[in-house]
Amino acid sequence: xxxxxxxxxxxxxxxxxxxxxxxxxxxxxxxxxxxxxxxxxxxxxxxxxxxxxxxxxxxxxxxxxxxxxxxxxxxxxxxxxxxxxxxxxxxxxxxxxxxxxxxxxxxxxxxxxxxxxxxxxxxxxxxxxxxxxxxxxxxxxxxxxxxxxxxxxxxxxxxxxxxxxxxxxxxxxxxxxxxxxxxxxxxxxxxxxxxxxxxxxxxxxxxxxxxxxxxxxxxxxxxxxxxxxxxxxxxxxxxxxxxxxxxxxxxxxxxxxxxxxxxxxxxxxxxxxxxx
Amino acid sequence: xxxxxxxxxxxxxxxxxxxxxxxxxxxxxxxxxxxxxxxxxxxxxxxxxxxxxxxxxxxxxxxxxxxxxxxxxxxxxxxxxxxxxxxxxxxxxxxxxxxxxxxxxxxxxxxxxxxxxxxxxxxxxxxxxxxxxxxxxxxxxxxxxxxxxxxxxxxxxxxxxxxxxxxxxxxxxxxxxxxxxxxxxxxxxxxxxxxxxxxxxxxxxxxxxxxxxxxxxxxxxxxxxxxxxxxxxxxxxxxxxxxxxxxxxxxxxxxxxxxxxxxxxxxxxxxxxxxxxxxxxx
Numbered sequence: 001x002x003x004x005x006x007x008x009x010x011x012x013x014x015x016x017x018x019x020x021x022x023x024x025x026x027x028x029x030x031x032x033x034x035x036x037x038x039x040x041x042x043x044x045x046x047x048x049x050x051x052x053x054x055x056x057x058x059x060x061x062x063x064x065x066x067x068x069x070x071x072x073x074x075x076x077x078x079x080x081x082x083x084x085x086x087x088x089x090x091x092x093x094x095x096x097x098x099x100x101x102x103x104x105x106x107x108x109x110x111x112x113x114x115x116x117x118x119x120x121x122x123x124x125x126x127x128x129x130x131x132x133x134x135x136x137x138x139x140x141x142x143x144x145x146x147x148x149x150x151x152x153x154x155x156x157x158x159x160x161x162x163x164x165x166x167x168x169x170x171x172x173x174x175x176x177x178x179x180x181x182x183x184x185x186x187x188x189x190x191x192x193x194x195x196x197x198x199x200x201x202x203x204x205x206x207x208x209x210x211x212x213x214x215x216x217x218x219x220x221x222x223x224x225x226x227x228x229x230x231x232x233x234x235x236x237x238x239x240x241x242x243x244x245x246x247x248x249x250x251x252x253x254x255x256x257x258x259x260x261x262x263x264x265x266x267x268x269x270x271x272x273x274x275x276x
Numbered sequence: 277x278x279x280x281x282x283x284x285x286x287x288x289x290x291x292x293x294x295x296x297x298x299x300x301x302x303x304x305x306x307x308x309x310x311x312x313x314x315x316x317x318x319x320x321x322x323x324x325x326x327x328x329x330x331x332x333x334x335x336x337x338x339x340x341x342x343x344x345x346x347x348x349x350x351x352x353x354x355x356x357x358x359x360x361x362x363x364x365x366x367x368x369x370x371x372x373x374x375x376x377x378x379x380x381x382x383x384x385x386x387x388x389x390x391x392x393x394x395x396x397x398x399x400x401x402x403x404x405x406x407x408x409x410x411x412x413x414x415x416x417x418x419x420x421x422x423x424x425x426x427x428x429x430x431x432x433x434x435x436x437x438x439x440x441x442x443x444x445x446x447x448x449x450x451x452x453x454x455x456x457x458x459x460x461x462x463x464x465x466x467x468x469x470x471x472x473x474x475x476x477x478x479x480x481x482x483x484x485x486x487x488x489x490x491x492x493x494x495x496x497x498x499x500x501x502x503x504x505x506x507x508x509x510x511x512x513x514x515x516x517x518x519x520x521x522x523x524x525x526x527x528x529x530x531x532x533x534x535x536x537x538x539x540x541x542x543x544x545x546x547x548x549x550x551x552x553x554x555x556x557x558x
Contacts (some may be wrong), residue, residue: 041456041457041458042426042427042428042455042456042459043426086373139325139326140325141325141326142325166453166454167372167450167453167454168325168482169324169325169482169521169523170324170482170521170523171324171325171521172325194455194456194457195456195457234456234457234458235457236457238526239485239525239526239527239530239547239548240526240527240529240530240548242548242549242552243527243530243548243549243551243552243555244552245548245552246548246549246551246552246553247552247555247556249552250552250553250556251556252555252556261526261527261529261530261532261533262529262533264530264533265530265533265534265536265537265539266533266537268534268537268539268555269534269537269538269539269555271555272539272555272556272558
């Protein structure tokens with residue numbers, strides 16, 4: 001059981017004078033328990049890739065399969081839930097509970113209201129406080145989390161999120177990262193972001209895109225061991241990691257990289273003590 | 277870029293004991309806030325979502341009027357309808373999402389839209405557009421269609437649109453939130469140039485990294501000013517800053533932890549390179 005894309009290519013306006021190749025030969029494998037970080041600068045093709053994985057676009061060549069069926073097939077309906085950039089622009093119902101329960105209700109789920117309440121709680125919005133609120137009265141951070149709850153409520157086995165933390169404050173980002181992390185026990189999660197800082201420590205795989213091609217694909221450990229292709233794709237690693245990379249570049253024996261500042265400080269001060 | 281058109285007027289945006297309560301809200305969005313915004317200086321506004329930052333921004337050019345207290349722009353009160361358009365011309369406003377701010381079909385038309393609407397004569401329009409595009413580093417892209425620009429370029433286009441009105445002040449509400457690393461550093465560089473040319477800047481952000489060289493920082497918390505000082509003063513006590521909801525950059529936490537390990541990292545080391553350098557040299 002997996003979401004598998006093989007040799008995926010996509011060209012916008014194919015066959016016209018305006019055709020723009022957006023993706024060239026990408027491979028993706030996502031299964032339950034995974035957190036796949038798809039990183040890339042603006043225009044690298046990462047949102048196009050996510051739409052292909054969700055079955056919203058058909059590949060120009062290559063395949064996307066959801067548990068053995070094509071992603072655009074009817075049988076795949078409801079199996080990959082996608083959260084778009086600025087999902088808060090998609091609210092329509094009078095109450096948050098009605099809005100979040102729309103997806104599961106539409107898919108014929110039992111107890112859509114309970115699924116909606118659980119999803120709201122999962123993103124840190126108490127359903128008793130927020131359930132009756134109009135989605136149009138929420139703050140920016142609340143609205144984003146509510147929109148993500150709409151996708152969580154569908155209980156899809158694959159969750160595809162486009163820039164879920166952009167524009168949120170630290171608390172909002174932490175709530176979103178935790179909520180997404182909790183979904184991994186029952187879903188495969190792919191997150192598209194230009195700023196993967198929060199997601200890297202818990203990512204199982206990283207796919208970095210540059211101009212529609214794979215600049216890096218591998219585990220976080222592999223990324224930190226050889227960060228050049230990732231950095232050359234215009235992406236940044238967290239400053240704490242960059243400090244360790246610079247220190248290593250200076251010849252200090254830093255060893256494995258740490259994401260947490262305290263652990264990084266211990267490692268750097270140890271490296272400083274052991275150099276010859 | 278120039279400051280106010282008549283330089284003898286004392287340039288300053290003053291917020292004096294300003295409160296704003298939205299209709300139906302239980303508590304004020306801003307509660308007795310006093311601040312000033314000075315030409316040629318950057319005021320960074322920090323604070324969590326819902327702390328009143330955007331409300332404050334909208335007060336500066338009379339998009340919103342205070343429930344009580346006064347907002348005075350270069351001597352003109354924002355409640356005075358007679359000077360409303362003078363205030364709007366003086367205080368430019370740039371929002372988070374560049375897509376919502378672009379109206380022209382090509383770059384130069386977009387920048388000309390504001391001054392053209394205010395009746396700026398054609399010969400002056402050209403120089404205003406050229407100056408504004410130059411200030412944000414978009415010279416050469418005059419005939420480009422906005423949708424073909426990168427996100428960072430779009431946001432700089434939005435800033436150029438505000439600059440074409442020759443504002444003395446620019447208020448930016450999270451101008452880098454939607455941008456990737458490269459777009460972000462380009463916008464920050466453009467803002468530094470504007471400050472050097474005398475524009476007073478209010479920069480609202482969640483990222484202290486973006487405003488580490490600001491002249492002043494105000495931290496809002498539930499509508500009140502919880503801290504007012506310089507970035508270095510704010511970071512002198514990282515724990516206190518965190519308590520205020522400020523996102524202390526991880527690199528500052530790393531520097532602090534290294535000092536606790538006995539590594540002499542200077543207090544003004546705010547980049548990965550300078551911290552690594554300090555470790556290497558010690």
